[in-house]
Structures are given as structure tokens and as C-alpha cells.
Amino acid sequence: MLGASTLALGLLLPSTTLAASLIASHYTGKLFTLNFDASAKTLSVTGQATGCGTTPGWLELYPADKTLYCFDESWSNGGYIASYSVASDGKLSMTAQMKTSGNSVHGLLYGGSNGKGFAATVEYSPSTLTTYKMPLTSGGQTLSLQKFTLAAKGPNSRQDVAHPHEARLDPSGKFMLVPDLGADIVRVFSIDASSGKLTSCGQGQAAAGDGPRHAVFLSTKNNATYPDVMYTVNELGNSVSAWTMSYSSSCIALTKTQTISTFAPGKKGGAGTKAAELRIAGNFLYAANRADQTFGSKQDSIAIYTIDPATGKIAWMEAANAHAYYPRTFQINKAGDLVAVGGQTSSNVAILTRDATTGKLGDVVATLVVATPGRAGEEDGLSAVIWNE
Secondary structure: OOOHHHHHHHHHOOOOOOEEEEEEEEOOOEEEEEEEEOOOOEEEEEEEEOOOOOOEEEEEEEHHHOEEEEEEOOOOOOEEEEEEEEOOOOOEEEEEEEEEOOOEEEEEEEOOOOOOOEEEEEEOOOOEEEEEEOOOOOOOOEEEEEEOOOOOOOOOOOOOOOOEOOOEEOOOOOEEEEEEOOOOEEEEEEEOOOOOOEEEEEEEEOOOOOOEEEEEEEOOOOOOOOOOEEEEEEOOOOEEEEEEEEEOOOOEEEEEEEEEEOOOOOOOOOOOOEEEEEEEEOOEEEEEEEOOOOOOOOOOEEEEEEEOOOOOOEEEEEEEEOOOOOEEEEEEOOOOOEEEEEEOOOOEEEEEEEOOOOOOEEEEEEEEEOOOOOOOOOOOOEEEEEEEO
């Protein structure tokens, strides 16, 4: 039987379990297993792993298989894709490694009989979308490579070439969407599940200078087979956009319907601000701002929007303290009551409370500096953090 003090403590904590693990990657080439003790309000490093090159930049966890895939962003001498088995305590053991051309800023698995027959990566500076046949092997080779070009340079100085930033699988698993920061478009590809072939079938046009980076999906209809709304976070424009999604047997048609700043009405970010990550939970949308320092020195913000569940229309709600500097990464846990924020330059993981009813982010429950802090404006520090659940 629980004592009175234990019961009282439980009433003060989020509804999630009292202990949880997370996985973080760092631009020193290491992956870290973190333990979050909700009762003690502490974070601690419980394990380390290597094998994802010198610059591990993106993590994809497949909980059913207890497998983690890491994609290396190394931009010289090639990179790696590495897979890890995830133990019950969250510790990682590398199971396979494959050499890549490098500069992969995002990757995931798709196709095949189980949705994991192939891997796709996007390369920022080479302007490419690359696929590989699974499983990973040391002698594995590229299955296909598509190089993107621009008809003309964009209005932002960073839009000199195409810069794909994500290979996003739609919920049906039949299409892949690639936000292109350099081209101001979201590219759409149909998937041949048996061969892994990706065929360009359409695109959505963003506004000039938006620089779409990441996307998430929403269904406004109960028991819908496919989503009908997509949101993108626009790194160069410091904004988020809403899009309608219309499915056919051969493609997805995208139409942009709305764009809202990642800053409160009447406010703007500085020259170095960059919108980074996008998440959706319930009827709320969240976007991270890097280097805005809205809440003081080295204290950046997370923009929060309400979502009209009937239409998908978004409206500005408020800015919340990210309790991190240059928050490149954040993720909401399954229970919806905690948010893990990764500050790239501050190199800290901060666990924040979240009210699932109001959507508001609250106090810091725990924070921990992982490895070495980065340098402002440089590609170092913490690169990703995810919940292991």
C-alpha cells in the first residue's frame, strides 16, 4: 500500500510514469541514453554509444523493433547510417553501419513488406534524395540518387541551390514529402513499395523566401483514412504554414492556405533567428525558434498555436520559454504532459511540463548539459533528443 507522502508526491507530478528514458545525439559523434527520474526531478546519462560518424544529426526510433537508426550529417569524407538495438534500460548497442555520401540532415525507413524495406536520406548541400536497400550492411550501396536543381536563386542568400531538409513519409506510407528550403517547395514522391523506387509526382509551392524545413500532418475528419492538412515550419521566413492535402491514387496535391509568424503579432526575430522544429499534439501546434532570446540571454522560445479541429486553421496563442539556447530539437511524450527540448548551442536537454488541455508549456522539471556546449552559430553541440517509449 502506498504511503501518504508517496500519494501526495504523485499528485504533484505529471501523469506519466515516474521514470523514463530518452536518447540524445551530439555533434561530438556520440549518442547518449538519458534517465529521467520524475520523483527526484533529475536527468542523468546512463549510457553512451558511437558508430554514427562524426556528426550524428537525426534519430529515428522504431519502438516495436526496439531499434534506433541514426543518420550522420558529416559534410566531409562521407557519413554513415547506423542501427542500434535498444535495451530495456535504454542503452544502445550498434547492430549495423553503412557508409553514405554524407551531409544527410534527415532519414527514415519506408516501403517493403513491413514499411522498413528501404532507407531514404536527404542531403542538404549536395541537393539530393538518396535511397538504400535494407538491411544495412558495411558494403551496402546506393539504390537511387535524385539531384535537385533550381530554375533561379531565391530571395534569401541561402537559396543558392536546392536544400532538401526532410524525407517525410505520409501516414499512408504511399508517398514521401520533401520540404526544400532552397527551392521554396514541398516535393511529393510516390512510392513503389516492392522496389523502393521514388517517382516525383507533384509539389506544393511555398512563398518566396519561406524555406520550408519540416512537416507534420493532421486529419480534421473522424476515422479518416488519410490526413487532409499539412503544416510546415519555414526556417528562413520564421513562420509556419498550413496546407490542404488532396489524395489521388497517383499523388498528393498540396495547396498552401495560411502562413503565420513564429513570433507574436508585431514582433520579429533578429538576423540570426531560425525556426527549427515542428510538433503537433491534440489541438495545438508547436514550433521552435533558434537564437531569438525572447526570454533573455540564451533563452529561446517555442511558439504555440491553436488548431481549429474542424478546419485545421491555426491561430497564434503564445510564446513559451524553451529553457534552451538554439533549440534545434524537441519532442512531446506520448502522454502529452512532458516536452523534451534539446538546445544545440547550450547542449542541454530540458524537460518541461505541458498541460494537455490548454496546450501551455510550464516549468522545467529537470535539465542536464550533455557533453560539451556548442558555439553560437556553429554546427556543434546537441543535435537531437527523443523519448524512448
